[in-house]
Amino acid sequence: MKVFDTQSQTLKEFSPLDDNKVKMYVCGPTVYDYPHLGHARCYITWDVVYRYLKFRGYDVTYVRNITDIDDKIINKALQTGFSTKEIADKYYFEFEKAMNELNTAKPDIEPKATENIEEMIDIIKTLCEKGFAYPADGDVYFNVANFKKYGRLSKQNLEDLKSGARVEASEKKQNPFDFALWKAVKDETEPGWNSPWGKGRPGWHIECSAMSKKFLGETIDIHAGGQDLIFPHHENEKAQSEAAFGKDFVKYWMHNGFVKINEEKMSKSLGNYITIGDVLKKYDANTIRFFILTNHYRMPVEFGDQALESAKNGIKRLKNAYEDIKTITSEEKIKEAENIISFLFDEVAKTEHIPFHGIDSLEEAQGLEKKIPPEIANSLILSLKNFINAMDDDFNTPKALSVLFEIAGRAQKIKQSDSAEFGLFYIAMLLKLSNVLGFDLTKEEKASDELASQLMDVIINLRQISREQKNWEMSDRIRDELVKIGITLKDHKDKKTTWSLSD
RNA sequence: GGCGACAUGGCCAAGUGGUAAGGCAGGAGUCUGCAAAACUCUUACCCCCAGUUCGAAUCUGGGUGUCGCCUCCA
Numbered sequence: 001m002k003v004f005d006t007q008s009q010t011l012k013e014f015s016p017l018d019d020n021k022v023k024m025y026v027c028g029p030t031v032y033d034y035p036h037l038g039h040a041r042c043y044i045t046w047d048v049v050y051r052y053l054k055f056r057g058y059d060v061t062y063v064r065n066i067t068d069i070d071d072k073i074i075n076k077a078l079q080t081g082f083s084t085k086e087i088a089d090k091y092y093f094e095f096e097k098a099m100n101e102l103n104t105a106k107p108d109i110e111p112k113a114t115e116n117i118e119e120m121i122d123i124i125k126t127l128c129e130k131g132f133a134y135p136a137d138g139d140v141y142f143n144v145a146n147f148k149k150y151g152r153l154s155k156q157n158l159e160d161l162k163s164g165a166r167v168e169a170s171e172k173k174q175n176p177f178d179f180a181l182w183k184a185v186k187d188e189t190e191p192g193w194n195s196p197w198g199k200g201r202p203g204w205h206i207e208c209s210a211m212s213k214k215f216l217g218e219t220i221d222i223h224a225g226g227q228d229l230i231f232p233h234h235e236n237e238k239a240q241s242e243a244a245f246g247k248d249f250v251k252y253w254m255h256n257g258f259v260k261i262n263e264e265k266m267s268k269s270l271g272n273y274i275t276i277g278d279v280l281k282k283y284d285a286n287t288i289r290f291f292i293l294t295n296h297y298r299m300p301v302e303f304g305d306q307a308l309e310s311a312k313n314g315i316k317r318l319k320n321a322y323e324d325i326k327t328i329t330s331e332e333k334i335k336e337a338e339n340i341i342s343f344l345f346d347e348v349a350k351t352e353h354i355p356f357h358g359i360d361s362l363e364e365a366q367g368l369e370k371k372i373p374p375e376i377a378n379s380l381i382l383s384l385k386n387f388i389n390a391m392d393d394d395f396n397t398p399k400a401l402s403v404l405f406e407i408a409g410r411a412q413k414i415k416q417s418d419s420a421e422f423g424l425f426y427i428a429m430l431l432k433l434s435n436v437l438g439f440d441l442t443k444e445e446k447a448s449d450e451l452a453s454q455l456m457d458v459i460i461n462l463r464q465i466s467r468e469q470k471n472w473e474m475s476d477r478i479r480d481e482l483v484k485i486g487i488t489l490k491d492h493k494d495k496k497t498t499w500s501l502s503d
Numbered sequence: 504g505g506c507g508a509c510a511u512g513g514c515c516a517a518g519u520g521g522u523a524a525g526g527c528a529g530g531a532g533u534c535u536g537c538a539a540a541a542c543u544c545u546u547a548c549c550c551c552c553a554g555u556u557c558g559a560a561u562c563u564g565g566g567u568g569u570c571g572c573c574u575c576c577a
Contacts, residue, residue: 009507029577042577046551077528156573160505166574231506233576255575257508262567265577294516294526299509300570310515319525320540390517398517402525412541416534439557449534472536479538490539498540 001392003222006230006253007153011252011394016221022053022060023216027225027233028110030067031091032076035098037303038266042226045256045297045395047104047438049224052391055436056114057349064107064214066092067206068203069114072260088114099275102287103438111434113202118212120202124181124242126193132243138173138198149237153253154231154488164340168329179236183204205236207474212249223250227298230255241279241435258301266303270482274303281358283308286439293397293437299358314315315439321408321430323500324415325423327492331442333421337428340371341497344384345432376414376422380429385406387433391434396438404434432498460489460497467491 001013016022029039043064053060068088077084085163096412115473124140144150144158151157161177170176180203185192186225192199218241225234234253240250250448254336259266267271291311295301326334330361372380383403390399410413410427434441459478466474479489 025567027577030575036577040577045577070575154572155506157505161573163504163573227508228572228576231572232574258571260570260576264577265571269575289517290526292524296517299516302515305515306527313528314515314526317540324540392521396517398515398526399524402517405525416542467536470536476537483539485551487540491533491535492540493536 001350002394003252003254005251005392008252009155012250012252016058017219019331020058021452022058022222023220024050024053024060024062024222024224025208025212025216025220026062026223027106028064028066029086030070030072031095032070032072033091034277035091035095036266036268036275037279038226038273039095040102040276040279040288040299041259041292042256043099043104044102044292044438046224048240048293048297048397048436049222049254049395050105051106051438052395055345055349056388057351057431061109061216062105062107063109063111063211065211066095066110066112067204067207068092068112069191070204094277098280099101101280101285102276102288103440106440107381109215111215111441113207113211115205116211116214119214121182121193121241121344122155122197122208123210123213125492126244126474127181127240128239130243132240133181134174135197138200139172139477140171140182140197141184142178142236142240142243143174144239147243148213149242150239153238155233155236177206179232181240182396201313205233206240208233209241209244209249213245218245219248220250220253222254224254226255227255227257228265238392256297257295259303260300261303263302265300266386279308283312284443286315286319286441286443287312288439292400293401296398300372309403315441318404318408318430318434318439319441322427322469323498324332325427327498328415328420328494329424333337334427334431337424338432341425341428341432343378344381348384348388362480372425373419373422375490376425380425381408383429384426384433387436391436400433400437404430407433456487456499460499463489464495 001014003014004010005012007200026043046062050060050062065305066088067085073084073087076082076087080087118119124133127139127142128135131143132146151161156179158175171181182195182197182200183203184200190201192201212223223234223237230253238249261272261274264270264272283291287308288311292301294311294314301307304325313409322334365473383406386406387400387403390396390403393399407426407430411423411430414420414426415423431441459482463475463478466478475483482489482499483502486501487499489497489499490495
């Protein structure tokens, strides 16, 4: 399995520091406003990485922090009259809600900056003792000139940085690129914590160094975030942690590309962002995830209605495969099929190998052949193999998605043959793999309540009677009227009729 | 100014040096009472120029264009 490491700018063979344990840290949001599509991309990307690593049998500890104290939060508090805590709590709630709705897995640990101030102070103390930091008038700054490896991650050196410098000079700093580890409170109204340097609050970067160390250790496997964090955030984190602990901070630095809108980066400062909540009003979680995963995670992705519509129709196709097979069999049968093929997944997790060559020797596999015709079993294994090859190649989700379409196509095709019932196994594979990518194809987008569901049954039954009487005028009219309110009917061969919401 | 990324059919997009996956949209057909869904068929010499090579979308050099980071940002 290969992952692209930002620091070396190359694909590296993935091998965790400690056996099969993976320590993964993702920079979380600063909670001062509603999360937007850029956040969605970032956290869906790392959600998929997390899910895939687990699928591959790694024992992953996923930490994603919450920045709940920061200048922007303070400003928002001043503007609105709420306390910084109230602001942070409100938008943390909004963030969690959005993440849930997008079906992203909860990180194993989600630490908040304000709950780890002591740990940050400890690191700052160490940095001062080691000569990498200096106090200045209640602030504490990191001395970049003293850290020889500064700039290695972002491929910058201090001289070049200076030529394009946009940082404001400060008399307190010895070098314009020195950055704050600790900031003194301006006055008593600002939130602050006591420290050896007086009352103040942490600088932005130190929280990640502290929480990463506390929850994962001094050296971790994966540190991820948006590309805009490479400089200065990650460069600075790296400097702090490596200066303080004297060892490498991160084995694999990984960064996701941006969401663009009108050929421009979507960002708060440009004001061209669309909130996750707004997108969810029009498109569901599967659609948004599909939209994001059709591009490789390091490439930019252009947001637009056309792209979302295309994603909506794409995911619908996968979903139709599930629903069409479900109508000729049953949900239970599909579940059973999932259980039957699950040993393949266990095998991948256990051995980290695709059970392609070894399949004949597996006990379960022999059972499998009794239940599934060999050509179907082979096809399933081949798909699994293709999926793994795609994802092993730096999480090539566009390619992985093409495997899902292939499986869905096979299921649909076999549905029209004599051995239609074996479509179950394709669907089982489809569901399992789509799950690794965080899709939920079984999610009912049907009746929002029991009453609506019962009403639909009544309508379909009445229409069925008119169809049996060959009253096409009436049955077509019922169907047309339903389309107008966003409900699509499908008549199946066995006289069964199913319905779904079109949006 | 420094650093970096990208340029593939109408749109999106994958692509390991050997004559271009997949999705969306469009067209034709099959199925269906008609639809819907599905299935079948259907459209590319890969920004330009030069070079390396028996052979390049894929490597090298040079253009052109777009985007990003260097201030907060996922």
